[in-house]
Amino acid sequence: xxxxEISQLITLGLSLIIFSFFALTQPIQGKILGTAIxxxxxxxxxxxxxxxxSILIIFLLAFFEASIDLNELFESLFRxxxxxxxxxxxxxxxxxNSMDVTRLGTxxxxxxxxxxxxxxxxxxxxxxxxxxxxxxxxxxxxxxxFLLLPICKGLIDVFxxxxxxxxxxxxxxIIAMAANNIASTAFLTATVxxxxxxxxxxxxxxxxxxxxxxxxxxxxxxxxxxxxxxxxVIRLFPIxxxxxxxxxxxxxxxxxxxxxxKKQEKIVVIIFVICLxxxxxxxxxxxxAGILSLLLSASLMIPSFRVITLQKxxxxxxxxxxxxxxxxxxxxxxxxxxxxxxxxxxxxFEILGLKNLGSTVFMVGLVTASMxxxxxxxxxxxxxxxxxxxxxxxxxxxxxxIGLIALPVAFLAPIAIIFPINTIxxxxxxxxxxxxxxxxxxxxxxxxLISIIIVLLIGLPYWKFIGLLQ
Numbered sequence: 459x460x461x462x463e464i465s466q467l468i469t470l471g472l473s474l475i476i477f478s479f480f481a482l483t484q485p486i487q488g489k490i491l492g493t494a495i496x497x498x499x500x501x502x503x504x505x506x507x508x509x510x511x512s513i514l515i516i517f518l519l520a521f522f523e524a525s526i527d528l529n530e531l532f533e534s535l536f537r538x539x540x541x542x543x544x545x546x547x548x549x550x551x552x553x554x555n556s557m558d559v560t561r562l563g564t565x566x567x568x569x570x571x572x573x574x575x576x577x578x579x580x581x582x583x584x585x586x587x588x589x590x591x592x593x594x595x596x597x598x599x600x601x602x603x604f605l606l607l608p609i610c611k612g613l614i615d616v617f618x619x620x621x622x623x624x625x626x627x628x629x630x631x632i633i634a635m636a637a638n639n640i641a642s643t644a645f646l647t648a649t650v651x652x653x654x655x656x657x658x659x660x661x662x663x664x665x666x667x668x669x670x671x672x673x674x675x676x677x678x679x680x681x682x683x684x685x686x687x688x689x690x691v692i693r694l695f696p697i698x699x700x701x702x703x704x705x706x707x708x709x710x711x712x713x714x715x716x717x718x719x720k721k722q723e724k725i726v727v728i729i730f731v732i733c734l735x736x737x738x739x740x741x742x743x744x745x746x747a748g749i750l751s752l753l754l755s756a757s758l759m760i761p762s763f764r765v766i767t768l769q770k771x772x773x774x775x776x777x778x779x780x781x782x783x784x785x786x787x788x789x790x791x792x793x794x795x796x797x798x799x800x801x802x803x804x805x806x807f808e809i810l811g812l813k814n815l816g817s818t819v820f821m822v823g824l825v826t827a828s829m830x831x832x833x834x835x836x837x838x839x840x841x842x843x844x845x846x847x848x849x850x851x852x853x854x855x856x857x858x859x860i861g862l863i864a865l866p867v868a869f870l871a872p873i874a875i876i877f878p879i880n881t882i883x884x885x886x887x888x889x890x891x892x893x894x895x896x897x898x899x900x901x902x903x904x905x906x907l908i909s910i911i912i913v914l915l916i917g918l919p920y921w922k923f924i925g926l927l928q
Contacts, residue, residue, distance in 0.1 A: 562727070648872075675865070876898070
């Protein structure tokens with residue numbers, strides 16, 4: 459047993475002691491708080507065991523909420539899963555898997571990436587836009603990273619540059635990583651933290667945002683941040699290579715390898731478009747848009763379509779991520795219902811003397827602190843589950859309109875770009891060796907601070923304009 463494993467066991471043991479104290483001595487609010495603390499520690503120290511850990515958290519919450527009554531326990535479980543959020547995420551994973559199998563996602567990403575011409579500086583911006591185009595197709599930022607990675611490597615290879623000596627290679631990989639984060643803010647289904655944030659906004663702030671409402675709230679700001687991220691990249695890493703007409707043939711060969719559009723790809727497009735319409739019209743649809751989209755996406759497993767098989771999907775689907783989302787939604791419901799994080803918020807409020815701050819200073823400070831807290835999390839899903847309700851509680855104590863702080867924090871929740879360990883996609887792009895941790899930190903801090911400024915100076919007035927804020 460190495461040092462890391464020993465420290466993990468010690469941390470887990472301490473968290474179990476804390477959890478046992480709350481579970482055995484406190485009323486229901488304390489029990490939920492103890493479970494939330496235990497979940498945060500468990501998910502953080504064992505990210506590779508999200509499936510097992512999430513199942514444990516789900517049953518702990520069900521046990522406490524149901525008071526050992528089996529009927530109430532199962533009612534509690536199905537009430538949590540009855541909304542459209544989980545089913546939309548599941549359908550998104552099926553669609554993402556289908557896009558991978560048919561190589562439709564690769565075709566779309568490559569087409570978008572090369573649509574602005576073959577100048578190196580244009581390719582970098584196009585990579586960002588490719589991230590944005592494929593974001594509504596998959597709730598997994600990891601899947602999107604693996605989809606774009608070979609394309610980025612190909613676009614670097616055609617210029618025959620070397621690691622550690624090429625700003626172009628650095629810029630391509632950093633923009634691909636950053637855009638993966640930023641583009642995920644645009645759509646409710648683009649990453650798991652978004653529906654979790656939407657759940658908290660609905661339950662705690664009385665702000666109800668469906669799929670189309672999330673696009674309306676986020677898309678303009680996402681476009682601004684994508685372009686700013688591009689400007690920062692080319693400023694920090696000036697491109698040293700020039701356009702070469704011979705590169706056109708090399709990139710065209712990448713497209714030719716995909717061949718013509720196949721029947722299976724057309725089927726996936728049709729199913730996705732129908733699901734997208736269901737998500738966009740969810741507030742007007744009397745039926746559960748999530749379950750309908752799940753049934754439609756599951757039809758891609760019908761043998762006559764020959765798109766994907768159940769066995770292949772079962773082998774490749776990230777069940778850990780799905781279970782983490784389910785457990786996070788369950789935890790969000792329980793935290794909202796019992797105001798479980800209020801005692802923590804009260805302690806922070808008194809110890810830090812936040813009541814002495816003016817409204818503007820409080821708002822700017824809290825949004826900034828929330829953004830920088832990404833550095834201590836290894837999952838944006840866990841971040842959203844813990845930070846959003848805590849921020850809402852602190853905002854209520856200060857007497858500031860909840861949406862003024864909750865909306866900026868919810869929008870920024872998927873953007874964790876300071877260290878590689880903050881998200882799995884960050885690790886994927888960093889491990890290719892085209893940029894160092896120091897380069898990422900410099901870029902990530904700058905983009906994070908600018909993101910805060912954009913959200914506060916542009917986002918808040920825009921959200922007031924469209925009626926999300928008063």
